[in-house]
Amino acid sequence: MSENGPWGKVLTIDTMNPTVKKVEYAVRGPIVQRAVQIEKELREGVKKPFAEVIKANIGDAHAMGQQPITFFRQVLAMCSYPELLNDSSFPEDAKHRARRILQSCGGSSLGAYSASQGIDCVLQDVARYIERRDGGIPCNPENVYLTTGASDGIMTMLKLLVCGEDEGRTGVMISIPQYPLYSAALAELGAVQINYYLNEDKCWSMDLSELKRSLKEARRHCNPRALCIINPGNPTGQVQSRDCIEDVIRFAAKERLLLMADEVYQDNVYAEGCEFHSFKKVLFEMGPEYSDSVELVSFHSTSKCYMGECGFRGGYMEIINMDPEVKAQLNKLVSVRLCPPVPGQALMGLVVNPPQPGEPSYINFIKERSATLSALAEKARLTEEILNTVPGISCNPVQGAMYSFPSISLSKAAIEEAANDQAPDMFYCMRLLEETGICLVPGSGFGQKDGTYHFRMTILPPMDKLKVLLTKVKDCSLLPLPGHQGECWRTDKNHKLNK
Amino acid sequence: MSENGPWGKVLTIDTMNPTVKKVEYAVRGPIVQRAVQIEKELREGVKKPFAEVIKANIGDAHAMGQQPITFFRQVLAMCSYPELLNDSSFPEDAKHRARRILQSCGGSSLGAYSASQGIDCVLQDVARYIERRDGGIPCNPENVYLTTGASDGIMTMLKLLVCGEDEGRTGVMISIPQYPLYSAALAELGAVQINYYLNEDKCWSMDLSELKRSLKEARRHCNPRALCIINPGNPTGQVQSRDCIEDVIRFAAKERLLLMADEVYQDNVYAEGCEFHSFKKVLFEMGPEYSDSVELVSFHSTSKCYMGECGFRGGYMEIINMDPEVKAQLNKLVSVRLCPPVPGQALMGLVVNPPQPGEPSYINFIKERSATLSALAEKARLTEEILNTVPGISCNPVQGAMYSFPSISLSKAAIEEAANDQAPDMFYCMRLLEETGICLVPGSGFGQKDGTYHFRMTILPPMDKLKVLLTKVKDCSLLPLPGHQGECWRTDKNHKLNK
Structure with a gap:
């Protein structure tokens, strides 16, 4: 007899939806769970060879310190609390957008479906x-x-x-x-x-x-x-x-x-x-x-x-070009979740209709947007540049988006060490996390050609932290692999692409 | 050859997910679509026997004019635009909640996952x-x-x-x-x-x-x-x-x-x-x-x-009592949608942690909450009372929630009239909408015992509109059914419950 009465649970791993069991999602997988745990250990005073975890696992700009666009947040604040429409410290274009959105909402409230x-x-x-x-x-x-x-x-x-x-x-x-x-x-x-x-x-x-x-x-x-x-x-x-x-x-x-x-x-x-x-x-x-x-x-x-x-x-x-009958079914399907x-x-409305030239918020909006985009461009460049100096790492240019997905050449010893219970690049990322506090996602979570190994890192950390991160990734490639006679994590085989 | 090249569309009603086709959702179904259309016609100047559509189809309080709780919206405004934390017009307890929420967010921003x-x-x-x-x-x-x-x-x-x-x-x-x-x-x-x-x-x-x-x-x-x-x-x-x-x-x-x-x-x-x-x-x-x-x-x-x-x-x-292995699967499943x-x-955090006695916003919060709840209680009572005076309508007390689900006794003629292409109570609600502008949802959209007919109406419209709505529902029961020798929509058979 199980601890839950004569029959055990209704819902168990064996009696749950089998398609759900097949779902995998690396971006918030075991690496990130361990990173959260390590952060907790650091707060509790556990000694580590690093003072903080640097997360480059997820494209989460604000979590990395990026500031919101002032105009967007002003409008959202007024939409949330329309009393602020009477506050003279908000610019007129922001007020105009807030009024326009509220007028399009049931009862002029963000709280209506x-x-x-x-x-x-x-x-x-x-x-x-x-x-x-x-x-x-x-x-x-x-x-x-x-x-x-x-x-x-x-x-x-x-x-x-x-x-x-x-x-x-x-x-x-x-x-x-x-x-x-x-x-x-x-x-x-x-x-x-x-x-x-x-x-x-x-x-x-x-x-x-x-x-x-x-x-x-x-x-x-x-x-x-x-x-x-x-x-x-x-x-x-x-x-x-x-x-x-x-x-x-x-x-x-x-x-x-x-x-x-x-x-x-x-x-x-x-x-x-x-x-x-x-x-x-x-x-x-x-x-x-x-x-x-x-x-x-x-x-x-x-x-x-x-x-x-x-x-x-x-x-x-x-x-x-969607078939009209299918569109009707789509309309029905989305209606079940209400809205x-x-x-x-x-916010989506503001993104597609930002301040226009001549409006009071325009100059500041452009300034904020450009600052963010040029910082990202600089980080993209720096990431490629530094990673490509690392023996055993080869990195395509980050032409766009927010990620680098470099190839890593793992040593035979590292692959052997990993083989027992995890993908070699998961093993690499996990060791990197334990030794340096850097949180990356292994390429195996995204898929890659057999026999190749990668990691995904976001370029979002603030410049100073990004530099720390890249330096640690670089230094770590030379660390010896315990129990493997001085062999390192990565080979120094330099298989650069596009060079 | 179809209009879309030699093979027609990839995605058609015949080649789409069959389980999606089976989905039905009455609360936003044909009645509501027609109501939206009628509202448009009214705006365009089309003559109708009524001046406005009164929607009682969905539990959408703000759309019906209910005001948000001030405290909640103040906190949300400050969370959206933290500059407002320096605004002396916001009460301290609201600021305290906003700070607490923001501290728990990545990068102290609502914009982080x-x-x-x-x-x-x-x-x-x-x-x-x-x-x-x-x-x-x-x-x-x-x-x-x-x-x-x-x-x-x-x-x-x-x-x-x-x-x-x-x-x-x-x-x-x-x-x-x-x-x-x-x-x-x-x-x-x-x-x-x-x-x-x-x-x-x-x-x-x-x-x-x-x-x-x-x-x-x-x-x-x-x-x-x-x-x-x-x-x-x-x-x-x-x-x-x-x-x-x-x-x-x-x-x-x-x-x-x-x-x-x-x-x-x-x-x-x-x-x-x-x-x-x-x-x-x-x-x-x-x-x-x-x-x-x-x-x-x-x-x-x-x-x-x-x-x-x-x-x-x-x-x-x-x-x-969820099995821990299933809980791990649940964690994985929710992580795919990020957050x-x-x-x-x-807002959920504020609902479960509203102003406490002694805090500056407490008295106003209680006032606003009580006003809404007692208005709802009064509307619940009134709805039951008036509906139960209508021949052919019988209505249980609205003990809670936001809905009345009265039984309606449709005339044989109305049932015959409907039989060709829709459920009799859909026919009733559709006719009511066309003739009075009242938007209710037929009972068939929620399920009911065979041979019984109902509608669902929310008790949310403001008191004056609710009275108009109830009066129209009442008057309409006596309207003759065209082409049926003076027979009415509803029978006057009075099959009251709980009376």
């Missing part, structure tokens, strides 16, 4: 933003859905799409390395994950031949129906070229794949010669042969770019 | 709240999870639970009438919905014999594993007695069912002699035989009670 698709004036503003971004290509607000962060939109779209059994089961192509929301969502939905590999030798670009190989192989055992792209890339920090995006669109059209473009880093482009091209713009510039037929969903969020407002869980998706968080909707 | 389980200080405050509410029965903050409204928590728990195929498929018992989130979630997850009927003749109480009947029948074709209770009831407005809750717990223990207690209306109790009893308190007062083994999850939210802050999507769930919206978490 919005329409499930989102607050009307925000949908309008998103549509105008997309039109400006894409050089005037029209956007119908009816095709815009506000979401609870981009994750929610991605999950909703995948949910609509998944069907079939056995060899007819829906397959979804995702890049490897990928952001593990995708693999987690596919596992949860019981869909088939189809891996296509980004080309590390060509700065993590997408490769048409690899897409073809991956699709051909997948067609043997499932029904591939969608292709997901993250651009700028997470965890790999590349910015796809216009040519590459055209190739991908032609491929999707020919192979009948719905495109899901995760474009949450659309303002995070640092490298010279790189530019963000939205999938929608490229699609429409390719002419009606494509723009009238290819089904595309594009995702954006308040969490990244220069604002980094992750906690508000704001986001939107734009659907293009995305209204403060996040309001 | 929180831990997936929630902001630490809010988890602590929720646990203390539960302990106070339940007369000191301990609550471990590790068993509390903040959620995106209660809906998110309910969906997450059901997701954990569902497994098996065919006759082994997980079944979940839900009350009929129910809040349609439950049926929608079960449809989406492909779980089996097991209906147990509330006893309308006994003021919508739960009936042990009905639970047994329902379970026995379900065991023939699925694997019943959970029992959901909404108390106070939605859409039925009843408050379950302590005895009834004890019966349910004994039943769940004996039959090995996990209990899901939706207690989002825990402060909404109006009727004399009625009292809210939390399932947790009753469970623990029944002694270790039950409290050591029965698995219980209780849900709460910021959306209802006296605050009515739906738009913030705040909520929590407390898990009791619930942080402003909603902050």
Whole structure:
């Protein structure tokens, strides 16, 4: 007889949803749990070879000290407590935005449910933003859905799409390395994950031949129906070229794949010669042969770019060429959850409709935005530069987004040492955490070619901490591996790419 | 050849997720869509027999003009724009709460992701709240999870639970009438919905014999594993007695069912002699035989009670007696979505830790809270009173929550008229909307005994509008049904209950 009566629990690991068990999410996995524990130990006075944990595991700008955009927060404060609309210390443009948002809310309150698709004036503003971004290509607000962060939109779209059994089961192509929301969502939905590999030798670009190989192989055992792209890339920090995006669109059209473009880093482009091209713009510039037929969903969020407002869980998706009957089903599906968080909707509305030239907040807004983006550009450059001086580490340029995903050449001894119970790069990251307090995520959490090892680090820590982090990563490569006759963690084999 | 190239769309109604197609959600269904359309027509100057639409379809207090609690909004404004902490016009207790929340946020910003389980200080405050509410029965903050409204928590728990195929498929018992989130979630997850009927003749109480009947029948074709209770009831407005809750717990223990207690209306109790009893308190007062083994999850939210802050999507769930391995899976599952919206978490924290006696905001807080709750109590009374004077309508007392769910006796002619393409009560509500501008939800959207008809109306409209609404419902019962020789919508058969 178990401790819980004659039959034990109703809900056990053996009787729970098997698809949930298959879900993995490295960004908040064992490394981060251990980091939190170590922080607690440090607070309790446990002696460590370092004074603080530096977290570079998650794209969480504010947690790393980035300051919010003043204008956004002023408007949100007034929306939360409309008495402040009478406070003369707030600028008029901020008041105007707050009034406009409140007028679009039930009972003029952030506390009312919005329409499930989102607050009307925000949908309008998103549509105008997309039109400006894409050089005037029209956007119908009816095709815009506000979401609870981009994750929610991605999950909703995948949910609509998944069907079939056995060899007819829906397959979804995702890049490897990928952001593990995708693999987690596919596992949860019981869909088939189809891996296509980004080309590390060509700065993590997408490769048409690899897409073809991956699709051909997948067609043997499932029904591939969608292709997901993250651009700028997470965890790999590349910015796809216009040519590459055209190739991908032609491929999707020919192979009948719905495109899901995760474009949450659309303002995070640092490298010279790189530019963000939205999938929608490229699609429409390719002419009606494509723009009238290819089904595309594009995702954006308040969490990244220069604002980094992750906690508000704001986001939107734009659907293009969706079947009207499916759209009706999408409307129904989102209505069950009532609405995305209204403060996040309001924030999304501000992101797409920031202060304009001539408005009182404009100069300060531009100053704050530029400061953040140029600091990120500088950190991207520095990260690449320093990592590439480290023996055994090779790092592509961080062209965009917020991450570096360097390849690490682990010593045979380290691989052996790890082999028993974890992936070698998990072993590496865990040891790095224990010895230096640096919290990175192993490449195995994102996927990588067999026999290669990587880690993902964000470029978000403040400059002084980023330098400490990079120095520690560098120094640690020379530390001997206990019990392996002076062998080090990493080999000093210098397999630089793009040099 | 279709208009979309040789093969048509990738994603069509025939090739989408079939479980999504089965989802229904009446609260935002066709009636509400039509109401929105009518509002637009009115704005455009289309002549109608009424000047405005009165919406009583959804429990959205702020949309109906209820004012937010000043203290909550002051704290949220300061959390959004911490400069306001220096503003002398805000009271010290509000500043203290804002500082406490911000200190618990990464980078002292609402814009940082929180831990997936929630902001630490809010988890602590929720646990203390539960302990106070339940007369000191301990609550471990590790068993509390903040959620995106209660809906998110309910969906997450059901997701954990569902497994098996065919006759082994997980079944979940839900009350009929129910809040349609439950049926929608079960449809989406492909779980089996097991209906147990509330006893309308006994003021919508739960009936042990009905639970047994329902379970026995379900065991023939699925694997019943959970029992959901909404108390106070939605859409039925009843408050379950302590005895009834004890019966349910004994039943769940004996039959090995996990209990899901939706207690989002825990402060909404109006009727004399009625009292809210939390399932947790009753469970623990029944002694270790039950409290050591029965698995219980209780849900709460910021959306209802006296605050009515739906738009913030705040909520929590407390898990009791969950298997530790399952809890680890739950932790992983919630981490994929990163975190619930942080402003909603902050608000949940304020709801469970409001101003205390002696603090500067206390008196005003109590005043505002009491005003809302006593207005609701008065509206509950008035709704019951007026509806029960209407021929053909019979209405149980609104003991709690925010809804009346009266039975309507439709004329044979009305039923015939409806029969072709919709449920008779949908037909009734649609006609009522077209003729009077009143927006109610048909009982068929919540489930009801065959051959009975109901509607759900919220008691939230301001008193003057509520009176207009009730009068229109009353007058409309006597309107003739076109083409049916003077027969009316409703029969004047007076089948009053509890009279």
